[in-house]
Amino acid sequence: MKHAFFSSFFQKGIAVLTSSILVFTAFFPFYVAQAASITDAADIMSRLAVNQASDHEIEFTTPTGVASGQAITLTFPSDFDGSNDPDGALDFSDVDFLIDTVPDGVCDGTAQTLVASGASTSQWNAVFSSTENRVLTLTSGGASATVAAGAEVCIEIGENATGGSANSQYINPSSATTYSIGVAAGASDSGNISVTILSDDQVSVSATVAQSITFTISDSTIGFGSLSSSAARYATGDTSGGSSEVEAHTLTVGTNASNGYTLSLNGTTLTSGGDTIEAIGSTNTTSSVGTEQFGIRATASGGIGTVSAPYASTGFAFDSAAFPDEVATATGATTDTTYSMRYIANISSNTEAGSYSSTLTYLASANF
Amino acid sequence: MKRRLIILLGFVLASISAPFFAFALTVSPARLEISGDPGQTITGEIALFDESAGESSQKNYYVSFENFEPRGDSGAPYFIGAKDGLATWLRSTDSVLVSSSEEVKVPFSIVIPSSAKPGGYFAAVFFGTQPPTGSGGQVSVGGKVGVLILLRVNGEIEEGGGLVSFTTKNNLRVVSTPPIIVEYRLSNTGGDRVVPRGTVSLLNTFRFKTEEVNANKNEGSVLPGSARRYEVYLGDERQLDDTGNPVKLGFFESVKVQLKDFKFGWYTAKLDITWGESAQNAKESYHFFVIPWQALSILLLGFFLFGKGFKMILKRYNAWVLSQAGIYNQQNSSQKKIEKQEKKQTVSSTISSHSIKDISKPTTQKPLQKPKRRI
Numbered sequence: 001m002k003h004a005f006f007s008s009f010f011q012k013g014i015a016v017l018t019s020s021i022l023v024f025t026a027f028f029p030f031y032v033a034q035a036a037s038i039t040d041a042a043d044i045m046s047r048l049a050v051n052q053a054s055d056h057e058i059e060f061t062t063p064t065g066v067a068s069g070q071a072i073t074l075t076f077p078s079d080f081d082g083s084n085d086p087d088g089a090l091d092f093s094d095v096d097f098l099i100d101t102v103p104d105g106v107c108d109g110t111a112q113t114l115v116a117s118g119a120s121t122s123q124w125n126a127v128f129s130s131t132e133n134r135v136l137t138l139t140s141g142g143a144s145a146t147v148a149a150g151a152e153v154c155i156e157i158g159e160n161a162t163g164g165s166a167n168s169q170y171i172n173p174s175s176a177t178t179y180s181i182g183v184a185a186g187a188s189d190s191g192n193i194s195v196t197i198l199s200d201d202q203v204s205v206s207a208t209v210a211q212s213i214t215f216t217i218s219d220s221t222i223g224f225g226s227l228s229s230s231a232a233r234y235a236t237g238d239t240s241g242g243s244s245e246v247e248a249h250t251l252t253v254g255t256n257a258s259n260g261y262t263l264s265l266n267g268t269t270l271t272s273g274g275d276t277i278e279a280i281g282s283t284n285t286t287s288s289v290g291t292e293q294f295g296i297r298a299t300a301s302g303g304i305g306t307v308s309a310p311y312a313s314t315g316f317a318f319d320s321a322a323f324p325d326e327v328a329t330a331t332g333a334t335t336d337t338t339y340s341m342r343y344i345a346n347i348s349s350n351t352e353a354g355s356y357s358s359t360l361t362y363l364a365s366a367n368f
Numbered sequence: 369m370k371r372r373l374i375i376l377l378g379f380v381l382a383s384i385s386a387p388f389f390a391f392a393l394t395v396s397p398a399r400l401e402i403s404g405d406p407g408q409t410i411t412g413e414i415a416l417f418d419e420s421a422g423e424s425s426q427k428n429y430y431v432s433f434e435n436f437e438p439r440g441d442s443g444a445p446y447f448i449g450a451k452d453g454l455a456t457w458l459r460s461t462d463s464v465l466v467s468s469s470e471e472v473k474v475p476f477s478i479v480i481p482s483s484a485k486p487g488g489y490f491a492a493v494f495f496g497t498q499p500p501t502g503s504g505g506q507v508s509v510g511g512k513v514g515v516l517i518l519l520r521v522n523g524e525i526e527e528g529g530g531l532v533s534f535t536t537k538n539n540l541r542v543v544s545t546p547p548i549i550v551e552y553r554l555s556n557t558g559g560d561r562v563v564p565r566g567t568v569s570l571l572n573t574f575r576f577k578t579e580e581v582n583a584n585k586n587e588g589s590v591l592p593g594s595a596r597r598y599e600v601y602l603g604d605e606r607q608l609d610d611t612g613n614p615v616k617l618g619f620f621e622s623v624k625v626q627l628k629d630f631k632f633g634w635y636t637a638k639l640d641i642t643w644g645e646s647a648q649n650a651k652e653s654y655h656f657f658v659i660p661w662q663a664l665s666i667l668l669l670g671f672f673l674f675g676k677g678f679k680m681i682l683k684r685y686n687a688w689v690l691s692q693a694g695i696y697n698q699q700n701s702s703q704k705k706i707e708k709q710e711k712k713q714t715v716s717s718t719i720s721s722h723s724i725k726d727i728s729k730p731t732t733q734k735p736l737q738k739p740k741r742r743i
Contacts, residue, residue, distance in 0.1 A: 212396035220390035355504030366398035
């Protein structure tokens with residue numbers, strides 16, 4: 001009996017409750033908040049090493065968007081420090097905020113105007129709070145400061161924001177592990193971004209460049225042709241000689257040795273058996289037609305190499321007494337210097353007939 | 369067939385476009401600093417690289433050795449043959465075949481005799497070509513490129529020498545345009561080369577250090593039994609001319625350099641160097657004036673013209689203000705009146721002073737009357 005009573009009462013109660021719910025929901029439909037996760041979230045940091053100041057480029061797509069008056073909140077985990085950068089504590093001026101209605105994974109879009117407080121309807125308040133400024137809140141100032149559903153948000157914090165190197169940055173935690181940055185956007189979207197802090201994020205690269213010296217001679221056979229007591233002859237590369245001064249060949253020297261180099265000359269004057277054409281001598285001397293002379297001179301171009309005395313002036317010299325004689329030198333490391341070499345030969349009317357030739361050797365070496 | 373033709377054409381084009389060199393060789397390292405004990409054999413390698421790209425034939429580079437000693441005081445080597453010393457202790461192959469654009473490592477060894485005296489020994493390993501045989505009227509040119517070997521035979525080595533001089537280049541006491549070049553000479557009477565290390569600093573009129581540079585940034589050595597001159601630039605280095613001095617600048621170029629690196633007044637260059645195993649030390653100072661006369665003359669002219677211009681503008685402005693106030697003419701005429709009166713007074717006082725002087729006897733002066741009191 002008792003059981004029947006309770007059973008009937010229970011059934012009636014269920015029926016009343018069910019019909020009440022049906023009636024209520026018909027007149028007052030439920031609006032259930034759809035909590036959604038942010039998507040394509042990432043934080044690109046400029047440095048990952050412990051205790052290093054780093055820029056953050058935080059990107060994510062908010063499925064629901066951020067309505068007028070709502071906020072985006074970034075919560076950095078314990079040990080990130082936004083208060084003790086040498087450039088000062090983080091504030092709104094160290095942040096850039098961009099909205100891209102077409103997500104593309106790139107930090108671009110419409111730049112939003114951030115203010116410290118009192119945002120107008122088109123601005124956002126950007127406020128750092130909590131211990132060591134670990135929470136950044138971007139609050140919409142009104143109807144013109146919103147994020148559309150499905151838009152991509154990019155928040156830059158540090159020297160990557162407008163202001164550059166004068167901006168403050170977050171200092172990374174002191175422990176090398178993975179950290180989670182909390183993101184909340186608008187009324188319902190949220191998520192986390194993981195970043196891994198390393199004990200060392202840089203690789204040392206070392207290399208050694210050995211010292212070297214390069215020496216080039218453009219032509220090893222030059223010639224005067226037939227010498228004359230009535231006109232000076234100048235050596236040419238085609239060995240036929242000429243009556244006016246001309247470059248016979250070039251020598252090129254370059255080195256990365258810190259002390260530079262010296263180019264020296266060794267050899268003999270024009271010789272035919274036991275007969276010689278006299279070397280012009282140790283001082284720079286001009287051509288004297290009808291007098292036996294054999295000499296050289298040089299001009300330099302490129303690098304820091306210079307022609308040494310007595311070969312540098314407009315006259316000629318051949319200081320065989322000082323051989324191997326210094327022709328050119330550079331006092332430090334230098335790119336290639338090209339020396340334009342000129343040779344002169346004069347004979348007198350008494351010069352013995354014969355086939356005269358000379359062998360010269362140029363020596364290039366570093367200085368000590 | 370077509371492919372072969374293309375390859376052949378490629379070779380022909382490469383050989384045409386590549387410059388032909390009679391001698392083109394790079395050796396590395398350019399300088400070797402080695403130490404060893406008497407009786408020891410030291411081995412090493414020298415890399416050769418033939419720079420004559422595009423040439424098909426191999427070149428034969430002959431290996432030779434020569435001792436060297438210092439030439440002058442600039443750090444240039446003077447090769448003196450291979451009669452004794454290090455040049456006779458060096459061993460290597462007689463010649464090396466190197467193809468175009470090929471690198472070849474050439475081994476060498478130094479067999480230090482057990483009787484070798486401790487100290488420094490210096491020679492070069494040369495790689496060169498044989499000059500072609502010249503015929504009538506021809507000059508045959510050969511090339512050699514050398515690697516300097518600076519050997520220290522370990523043992524008890526005497527050290528000696530010291531600072532010979534420290535001045536500005538050419539002993540200048542007045543410098544106008546930077547860079548200021550100071551030079552010092554260090555002698556070495558010891559048994560091995562020494563490398564001085566230290567600084568040259570520049571102190572201005574108020575004794576503040578304005579610059580400090582390495583006294584031997586190229587790590588140059590002083591060989592035994594010689595002295596070496598070191599040049600140190602205080603300020604930006606400039607291209608040198610044939611005499612080893614910085615190229616001369618024009619007036620306005622000098623002004624530009626002087627204003628960029630402005631120095632003016634009484635300066636002191638201070639040298640502080642140490643060298644050798646026993647850390648010998650030398651300190652020296654040299655005083656000189658820096659007078660950037662080109663820049664100063666431009667500045668003075670500028671100030672003068674500015675002052676003149678300012679004075680003229682001020683005068684015109686005053687005249688304009690007075691004319692606006694309508695008192696210019698009035699003031700001008702009253703000014704003239706005042707000037708006339710002042711002139712008259714001056715004339716009369718001159719006359720009266722003359723008349724006083726003319727009086728031979730002093731006049732009896734009336735006693736001063738007491739002012740009457742008004743009741």
